[in-house]
Amino acid sequence: MAGAGRRKSNNWALVAPLYLFTILFVGLPLIYMVYLSFMSRAKVWGFTNDFTLQNYLQILEPIYMSTFGTSLKLAVLTTAIVTLIGYPFGYFMARLGAKAKRLMMIGIMIPFWTSSLVRLNGWIIVFRSNGVLDKLLMWIGLTDEPLKLLYSYPAVVFGMVYALCPFMMLSVYSSAEKLDWRLLEAASDLGAGRARAFFDIAFPLTMPGLMSGIVLTFIPSMGLFFVADILGGSKVVLIGNVIQEQMTKGRNLPFAAALSVVLMLMTSCMLGLYRKICGNWKGLD
Amino acid sequence: MELVNITKTFHSAQGQTEVLKGINLTIEDGEFVTLLGASGCGKTTLLRIIAGLEEADTGSIILDGKDITALEPYKRDVNMIFQNYALFPHMTVEENIGYGLKLKKVPKAIQHKKVEEMLALVQLEGYGKRYPDKLSGGQKQRVAIARALINEPKVLLLDEPLGALDLKLRRQMQLELKRLQRKLGITFIYITHDQEEAINMSDKIAVMHEGVFEQVGTPNEVYYEPKTSYVASFVGDANLLRIDGELYALRAEDIQIQEGSHCTHKAKVLEKSFAGGQLRILLELSDGQQVTASRFGIDYDLKEGEVTQIGWSRAQKIK
Numbered sequence: 001m002a003g004a005g006r007r008k009s010n011n012w013a014l015v016a017p018l019y020l021f022t023i024l025f026v027g028l029p030l031i032y033m034v035y036l037s038f039m040s041r042a043k044v045w046g047f048t049n050d051f052t053l054q055n056y057l058q059i060l061e062p063i064y065m066s067t068f069g070t071s072l073k074l075a076v077l078t079t080a081i082v083t084l085i086g087y088p089f090g091y092f093m094a095r096l097g098a099k100a101k102r103l104m105m106i107g108i109m110i111p112f113w114t115s116s117l118v119r120l121n122g123w124i125i126v127f128r129s130n131g132v133l134d135k136l137l138m139w140i141g142l143t144d145e146p147l148k149l150l151y152s153y154p155a156v157v158f159g160m161v162y163a164l165c166p167f168m169m170l171s172v173y174s175s176a177e178k179l180d181w182r183l184l185e186a187a188s189d190l191g192a193g194r195a196r197a198f199f200d201i202a203f204p205l206t207m208p209g210l211m212s213g214i215v216l217t218f219i220p221s222m223g224l225f226f227v228a229d230i231l232g233g234s235k236v237v238l239i240g241n242v243i244q245e246q247m248t249k250g251r252n253l254p255f256a257a258a259l260s261v262v263l264m265l266m267t268s269c270m271l272g273l274y275r276k277i278c279g280n281w282k283g284l285d
Numbered sequence: 286m287e288l289v290n291i292t293k294t295f296h297s298a299q300g301q302t303e304v305l306k307g308i309n310l311t312i313e314d315g316e317f318v319t320l321l322g323a324s325g326c327g328k329t330t331l332l333r334i335i336a337g338l339e340e341a342d343t344g345s346i347i348l349d350g351k352d353i354t355a356l357e358p359y360k361r362d363v364n365m366i367f368q369n370y371a372l373f374p375h376m377t378v379e380e381n382i383g384y385g386l387k388l389k390k391v392p393k394a395i396q397h398k399k400v401e402e403m404l405a406l407v408q409l410e411g412y413g414k415r416y417p418d419k420l421s422g423g424q425k426q427r428v429a430i431a432r433a434l435i436n437e438p439k440v441l442l443l444d445e446p447l448g449a450l451d452l453k454l455r456r457q458m459q460l461e462l463k464r465l466q467r468k469l470g471i472t473f474i475y476i477t478h479d480q481e482e483a484i485n486m487s488d489k490i491a492v493m494h495e496g497v498f499e500q501v502g503t504p505n506e507v508y509y510e511p512k513t514s515y516v517a518s519f520v521g522d523a524n525l526l527r528i529d530g531e532l533y534a535l536r537a538e539d540i541q542i543q544e545g546s547h548c549t550h551k552a553k554v555l556e557k558s559f560a561g562g563q564l565r566i567l568l569e570l571s572d573g574q575q576v577t578a579s580r581f582g583i584d585y586d587l588k589e590g591e592v593t594q595i596g597w598s599r600a601q602k603i604k
């Protein structure tokens with residue numbers, strides 16, 4: 001009995017740092033942020049402890065609502081494109097030989113070793129007027145003049161897709177890697193053509209990978225303000241950009257906090273939905 | 286079904302491996318044929334070629350007078366039972382079994398009825414709503430059989446289907462498979478490395494070694510009249526004995542010890558061991574060759590080291 005008791009307390013000692021870390025760096029800031037969102041803006045900097053709902057009411061103004069709308073649309077579009085590219089990529093990568101797999105993996109991982117800011121700035125060189133892409137297209141003869149690709153909506157979408165694709169690829173890959181390919185043979189033996197076998201067998205069994213890929217893409221794409229900043233200039237304003245502006249130039253911390261809380265609620269809903277869908281999946285593992 | 290001169294070579298970084306070196310086999314309708322061989326002899330590759338999951342380099346497969354060599358697997362009247370069962374984990378037992386019918390767009394009511402019939406046939410009534418991970422090995426095996434048989438294939442291919450089961454269950458399933466096969470009259474092509482299983486179940490055994498058939502025949506022929514030394518030693522563990530420059534296969538149970546006038550060979554008892562219902566006696570002949578004899582019962586009044594006379598009633602001359 002005493003032994004069991006000691007073991008339990010030992011467990012506590014091991015787990016305590018984790019709890020402490022989570023409370024200090026996740027829990028408290030979160031509470032602080034929610035608290036802040038109900039306070040009033042100070043005249044010059046910071047905030048005053050006067051309770052108000054003004055920050056949340058302000059979000060209802062058309063300009064902010066439409067920014068949420070733009071962000072949501074961009075996130076959906078990004079997630080859709082990332083899925084269309086990332087799913088087949090991850091799926092077929094899992095079917096490669098061991099050596100080819102390793103090469104692909106290295107190819108996906110290497111960019112992660114460079115700061116994403118540096119990589120995005122690299123794309124400026126490609127996309128800007130008379131940049132690498134313009135010159136190439138004009139040299140081939142597809143266009144006669146620079147396309148002005150930089151600081152446009154498509155450029156932002158491209159940047160988002162570029163930044164988030166690896167998450168989908170790796171997520172689908174890890175799921176497809178576990179798939180027993182003999183199941184596809186069995187389906188084909190029972191009369192299913194290639195497409196049918198894929199949709200009946202491979203697709204449902206890689207669904208967990210696809211779903212977690214979607215979560216890993218959708219949630220960050222709501223908040224990746226620096227992509228819009230670097231490749232969209234001032235033309236594409238996302239909710240992440242507004243939060244950043246309000247915190248820095250706007251000096252309105254309570255309003256920035258309120259925006260963050262709403263953004264967080266939206267993404268939480270997304271996660272809840274994910275849990276619900278995946279919870280309904282039977283017979284996996 | 287007829288297999289004509291099938292060859293297959295696998296290419297890899299290490300070079301080429303000739304897995305099948307010209308396979309010819311005629312299988313009658315409703316016959317139970319076993320491909321017997323050690324692992325790596327090419328039997329699984331041959332089965333996969335018949336199923337259409339692998340392509341032969343040369344040769345053809347004729348089913349019911351039609352050449353099906355180039356047909357996609359899903360267009361062949363052939364179904365396979367995989368070594369690991371390959372049940373779909375995200376479908377219930379019913380859905381697994383009904384999958385083939387669903388693909389053929391058979392009306393739902395008929396699908397349901399046939400699935401129920403199949404569940405009864407493999408004695409799994411009431412298990413329809415379960416998922417495969419809630420089944421035991423033997424039950425999974427039955428589901429796999431039902432899933433294949435519901436399509437009423439002309440030929441059923443079985444890739445070591447009982448390999449993962451324990452001995453008792455394996456014996457029981459052997460009988461059950463044989464019963465099913467007789468009842469349905471479907472041609473079975475069965476793969477195993479277990480010679481006892483092959484002899485128990487088959488109408489015809491093809492002993493396979495390094496990509497060729499060493500011998501094709503009834504269980505009796507393969508057991509009692511082995512044509513090559515490989516067949517003799519692989520099937521039933523026969524003694525190989527060289528007498529006057531000729532090679533003979535000699536079954537352990539055909540060796541007599543001190544029984545009558547034909548026991549003319551002098552031999553020394555080296556070792557006695559009890560192997561479950563059988564006593565195995567290792568003997569050394571005067572020229573140094575060793576043979577194993579077997580006797581029923583647990584005791585035998587010969588002691589190790591004793592010299593005696595042995596003979597045999599039957600010896601098969603082989604190549």
